[in-house]
Amino acid sequence: xxxxxxxxxxxxxxxxxxxxxxxxxxxxxxxxxxxxxxxxxxxxxxxxxxxxxxxxxxxxxxxxxxxxxxxxxxxxxxxxxxxxxxxxxxxxxxxxxxxxxxxxxxxxxxxxxxxxxxxxxxxxxx
Amino acid sequence: xxxxxxxxxxxxxxxxxxxxxxxxxxxxxxxxxxxxxxxxxxxxxxxxxxxxxxxxxxxxxxxxxxxxxxxxxxxxxxxxxxxxxxxxxxxxxxxxxxxxxxxxxxxxxxxxxxxxxxxxxxxxxxxxxxxxxxxxxxxxxxxxxxxxxxxxxxxxxxxxxxxxxxxxxxxxxxxxxxxxxxxxxxxxxxxxxxxxxxxxxxxxxxxxxxxxxxxxxxxxxxxxxxxxxxxxxxxxxxxxxxxxxxxxxxxxxxxxxxxxxxxxxxxxxxxxxxxxxxxxxxxxxxxxxxxxx
Numbered sequence: 273x274x275x276x277x278x279x280x281x282x283x284x285x286x287x288x289x290x291x292x293x294x295x296x297x298x299x300x301x302x303x304x305x306x307x308x309x310x311x312x313x314x315x316x317x318x319x320x321x322x323x324x325x326x327x328x329x330x331x332x333x334x335x336x337x338x339x340x341x342x343x344x345x346x347x348x349x350x351x352x353x354x355x356x357x358x359x360x361x362x363x364x365x366x367x368x369x370x371x372x373x374x375x376x377x378x379x380x381x382x383x384x385x386x387x388x389x390x391x392x393x394x395x396x397x398x
Numbered sequence: 399x400x401x402x403x404x405x406x407x408x409x410x411x412x413x414x415x416x417x418x419x420x421x422x423x424x425x426x427x428x429x430x431x432x433x434x435x436x437x438x439x440x441x442x443x444x445x446x447x448x449x450x451x452x453x454x455x456x457x458x459x460x461x462x463x464x465x466x467x468x469x470x471x472x473x474x475x476x477x478x479x480x481x482x483x484x485x486x487x488x489x490x491x492x493x494x495x496x497x498x499x500x501x502x503x504x505x506x507x508x509x510x511x512x513x514x515x516x517x518x519x520x521x522x523x524x525x526x527x528x529x530x531x532x533x534x535x536x537x538x539x540x541x542x543x544x545x546x547x548x549x550x551x552x553x554x555x556x557x558x559x560x561x562x563x564x565x566x567x568x569x570x571x572x573x574x575x576x577x578x579x580x581x582x583x584x585x586x587x588x589x590x591x592x593x594x595x596x597x598x599x600x601x602x603x604x605x606x607x608x609x610x611x612x613x614x615x616x617x618x619x620x621x622x623x624x625x626x627x628x629x630x631x632x633x634x635x636x637x638x639x640x641x642x643x644x645x646x647x648x649x650x651x652x653x654x655x656x657x658x659x660x661x662x663x664x665x666x667x668x669x670x671x672x673x674x675x676x677x678x679x680x681x682x683x684x685x686x687x688x689x690x691x
Contacts, residue, residue, distance in 0.1 A: 286636070331656050
């Protein structure tokens with residue numbers, strides 16, 4: 273499946289991070305890029321849009337990224353969620369993996385890392 | 399070039415699966431660090447030499463360290479050094495993965511070397527001039543605080559300077575730090591780090607300098623203090639604090655959490671504990687970095 277057929281959701285409370293990620297991902301020709309500014313929106317928008325892959329921050333207001341992953345996985349156990357956090361400590365890594373996250377990236381995240389993950393996800397989608 | 403927890407590095411590189419990593423992180427607390435892994439980590443021995451000692455052990459009832467010395471791979475001085483090493487948390491994770499058969503010794507060797515090369519900012523990346531300024535500045539803290547806090551402040555500041563060079567630029571001069579109890583903040587981002595140690599951190603500046611600092615980080619021309627400008631300064635602080643917590647987790651197994659950043663415009667701020675204000679003079683003006691542990 274080409275990148276033009278996948279959709280991406282970015283969950284981060286920083287408007288700067290969302291904009292930078294969205295600009296880059298859109299430049300790759302991805303079909304749709306959704307934005308969520310906190311954990312509550314992340315769960316809501318996931319259910320609404322069913323994106324192919326999600327980039328999820330951990331430290332967010334209202335609901336943390338880990339809590340959001342747990343709820344999204346309960347709704348769709350095949351959800352592909354990439355944690356993208358500035359706090360890549362082992363506890364966070366452990367919690368994210370057991371909640372069902374698919375990858376864990378320590379911020380700052382390079383465009384190459386994003387591209388690589390999107391290519392892998394796109395290939396995996398039948 | 400970035401600090402990253404060894405576990406997520408292995409996951410990103412496809413060297414372990416999420417399941418294998420999850421299991422190893424669980425088991426790690428019961429793992430005892432072995433000399434082979436330690437010697438590979440210190441680059442005293444190659445994985446192949448470790449295997450040779452293991453093979454020899456199959457035929458001789460001798461301890462790994464004594465055999466390694468006898469076979470001429472390490473000196474007895476190096477052996478003493480290895481025996482007194484404080485086990486880093488990331489090494490315990492590596493050892494667990496080797497014990498589980500997820501990684502062979504030689505896969506571990508390759509991974510640990512690549513991890514160290516690509517994910518640490520060595521002192522070589524900082525010029526002598528900056529290094530000297532940095533140590534002068536940091537040594538001031540030793541006069542002010544207890545030894546324990548001085549160590550944390552030093553680690554924090556060391557990383558702060560590296561991150562400023564990395565994300566903002568190297569055109570700066572640190573000015574003399576001062577102890578403050580309160581601050582008339584012009585524009586400010588702050589973030590609380592909590593856990594085994596709790597600290598309040600912040601970045602503060604007048605409007606022009608604040609906007610310039612944000613613009614440097616975002617690689618954009620900014621002109622006003624709005625949500626986007628705050629988010630740029632906030633993300634710098636968040637990245638820096640995040641990398642600080644990752645370093646502590648990696649090296650000492652100390653786990654800290656970050657609260658979401660918050661912003662203040664033209665407010666008087668009081669600190670419960672002693673805070674340090676570290677002014678840094680950039681080519682566009684002065685930005686204050688505040689930390690209170």
